[in-house]
Amino acid sequence: MKTLNTLPMFAAPVTIGTTSVPDGKVSDFLTGKLFKDTPEEYVRQNVEKALVRGYRYAASDCEPEFAIKVGSSRRRIDIVVFRPQSEHRQENAWILVETKKRGTNPGNKTEGVEQLKSYMAACLNAQYGMWTNGDEQIFYAKRIAEHGFRIEEIVEIPAAGQSEADAQRPKRKDLKPATADNLLFAFRRCHNYIAGTEGKQKAEAFWELLKLIFCKIEDERSKVLDFYATATERTSATSAVAAKKRIQRVFTEKVVKKYPTIFSGADRDIDLKPTVVAYVATQLQGFSLLASPVDVKGVAYEEIVGSNLRGDRGEFFTPRNACRMAVAMLKPQPDERLIDPACGTGGFLITAMNAALDYIEADERAEWADPTDGTDSERQQLWARRNDYLSRCVHGADLNPSLVRAAKMNMVMNNDGSGGLFQANTLANPYSWDPQAAASIQLGSFDVVVTNPPFGANILIEDEEILRQYDLAAMWDRTDGVWKIRLGPNGEPVLQKSQPPEILFIERCVQLLKPGTGRMAMVIPNGILNNPALGYVRHWMMINTQILTVVDMARELFQPKNDTQTSMVLLRRLSDDERQRASDGALDYPIFMAVTRSIGHDKRGNVLYRRTETGDDVVVERIDTVAEIDPKTGNEVLRQVKTAERLVDDELPDVAQEYLNWLEGRL
Incomplete structure (x- = not known):
């Protein structure tokens, strides 16, 4: 035992x-003051983080809920950015920001953009304004006119120390990493705009948005940026043609040439109106997607993917916190081959991949004269090591070709590594795979497997050619407390008529691992661990693997999309000698077990x-x-x-x- x-x-x-905040309140990012936790406050806190971390304004130069005089009355502006190191007075206000809850119409007479414009008029020295409800974001500038001033819409407000001209057409040095949920807001704005303006189905709008995201990423690698649109190009259909032509050139000459397997045939053109391309460009051009945190990009990308590509084959994407937990426990290293054989959109794989890349980066930076900013040669050495790891060690596959394509795009946005992703039925015989996939994904060659395979009674595997590969597809009998495979007259295992994929994936993942050293993390339904009829599965696991960890995950993990109770199981594949000892009952070891009650969200998400x-x-x-x-x-x-x-x-x-x-x- x-x-x-x-x-x-x-x-x-x-x-x-830590400190504490009363229930129903939120601590303001800028000041630490307590405000009521509302949908509007959620938007404001995201904007505050963007102003400080992205636009680089000093928190001391910003103030929420700042009171100004408008005519004979007093009004409070959601956020005011003052001139650097100036006293917080109405005459020193520089940028005014009005934040509203999601769904607020910018044309609303009292809550819309006219409210912001009235505040800009009341603050004589205010030069810029922002109105946003998260899903929509509109910028304004005050211009000198013949009889006073006028307020006109612009593409972007300038960051600290930046000119307005540079904000309208940013240079590489002006790009800012996304913070909090601001990239999610931007992706959502773009997706909704494409779907609403072009009349496309949601999935079609999604693929066109991804083309533009690819253009943005590849453009960031260039010294001179071409992924942008001016205010004139966004508002004029005639001028927008130049913006689309410029961005289409980026797509054709950089994206399609670099990723021919992702973009082929009709996908070699951006199928959007010039005005739509210009709008999307203005929403994304100020961000540095390459420098944005992995989780910020992951949350934004996977929400858009999930609302468009979630299938009916038990495909429920693993929450990022569950991925991080498993990866932290596995600790994948830079020299280890890594695979997710049911990769979906790549979230689990990206988390593990980036953990190994973090080791590489920390190791390289430790040798730099300035660990925060390396020389050209130091950076080249870092990128050489990263690229070597990504090209040799990162692999993934999925049955759904749309998810594989989305995963490749996700990988590119999160440090690349997309070359090792393939469309394949990883439960089928490897001889049936595409030759390139079969050559790359060989059984017994991986150090680390991370996966959340599809599961569900409605996606049973019935193909005898597939079932014949697995011990767990056979009938098992228990005699005198011992499980054994039932054999037919010819001594061959008697196969079950069907088997859920999650059971077969356990065996396939173990087959992928190197004997003796390979280890894996896998999400499995709790029924596999406690259903008496599945005792043979647990027996097979006990004689073929060392069970390192079993974490009973809170029921809410996949809610509200799926109510299946699951566990995260970590296993190590046994060597042949260890398998024999396990079969004899002579392999004894402790197992780490835990039960979680809270995983960060409720059943409604x-x-x-x-x-x-x-x-x-x-x-x-x-x-x-x-x-x-x-x-x-x-x-x-x-x-x-x-x-x-x-x-x-x-x-x-x-x-x-x-x-x-x-x-x-x-x-």
Whole structure:
């Protein structure tokens, strides 16, 4: 019998270095003051983070809820950016921002853009304004006119120290990493605009948006940027033709040539009106997608993907926090081959890939004279190591060709590595795969497998050619407490008529691993672990793998899309000698086990925050290392930013840390 090391349920939050916020309140990003937690406040907090982290305005030069005099009355502006280091007075207001809850119409008489314009008129020295409800974002500038001034719409407000001209056509050094949910807002705006203006189906709009995202990414690698549209190009159908022609050239000469397997045939052209291309360009041109945090891009991308490509074959994308937990426990290394054989849009694979890339980057930067900003030769060495890892070690496959295509695009947006992704039925015999996939994905050759395979009773595998490959597709009998495969008259295993894919994926993933050292993390339905009729599956796992970890995931993990209760299981493939010892009952080891009650959201998908014993929200202060573009050199540099945010009630990071502590104590 194996010895189980059972840990208690994770319930108590870690509150070291934290403060608390009363229920229903939110701590303001700029000032720390408490405001009512509302949909409008959610939008405002995202804009505040963008102003400081993206536009690089000093937090001390910004103020929320600033009161101004409008005629004979007093009004409060959601956010005011003042001239640098000036006193916070109405005459020093420089940029005015009005934030509204999602769904607010910009044409609304009291809540729309006219409200912002009246505030700009009242603040005589204010030069710029922003109105946003998250899904829509409109910028304005005040112009001198013959009889006073006029207020006109512009593409973008300038960042700190930036001219308006540069904001309208940014240089590489002007690009800013996305923060919080601002990239999600931008992607959503673009997708909705394409679908609404072009009359395309949601999926068609999605693919056209991805073409433009690819153009944006490839353009960022150039010294001179061509992915932009001026205010005139956005508002004039005639001028917009030049913008589309310029961006189409980027797509043809850079994107299609670099990714011919993703874009072929009719997909070699951007099938959007020039005015639509110009609009999307203005929404994305100020961001640096390459320098934006992986999770910021992942959340934005996967929400758009999920609303368009989620299929009916049990495809439910793994939440990022579950991916991070499993990867933190597996600790994939830069020299290890990695695969997700049911990769979907690539979220699990990207999380694991970036963990290994983080090791590479930290190792290289430690050798730099200035770890925050390397020389050209130092950066070239870093990119050489990264590219070597991505080209040799990162692999993925999925049955759904649309998801493979989306995954390749996701990989490109998150450090590339898309060359190792293939469309294939990984449960089928490898001889039936495309030759390139078969050559790249060989059984027994991988160090790490991470996957969340499709599961469900409506997608049973019935093909005998597929079933014949697996012990777990056979009939099993239990005699005297021992499970054995049922054999037919000719000594061959008797096959079941069908088998759910998640059971077969367990065996296929183990087959992919190197014997003795390969390890894997897999999401499986809890029925596999506790259904008496599936005891043979557990027996097979016990004699073929070392069960490292079983984490019972809170039921809400895949809700509201799917109600299946699941566990995250970590396994190591046994060597032949270990398999024999396991079959003899002589292999004994402890197993780390945990039960999670909270995974950061409720059954409706709403974010949950940790609370103190008195019911207040917990706010944690942390120092984040963020990447940004140096305005002088145009290079990506690292900067430390102090943040104070509500602590999401997510026990998965705690589980990962406890596992690592437990593992360290055993070594």
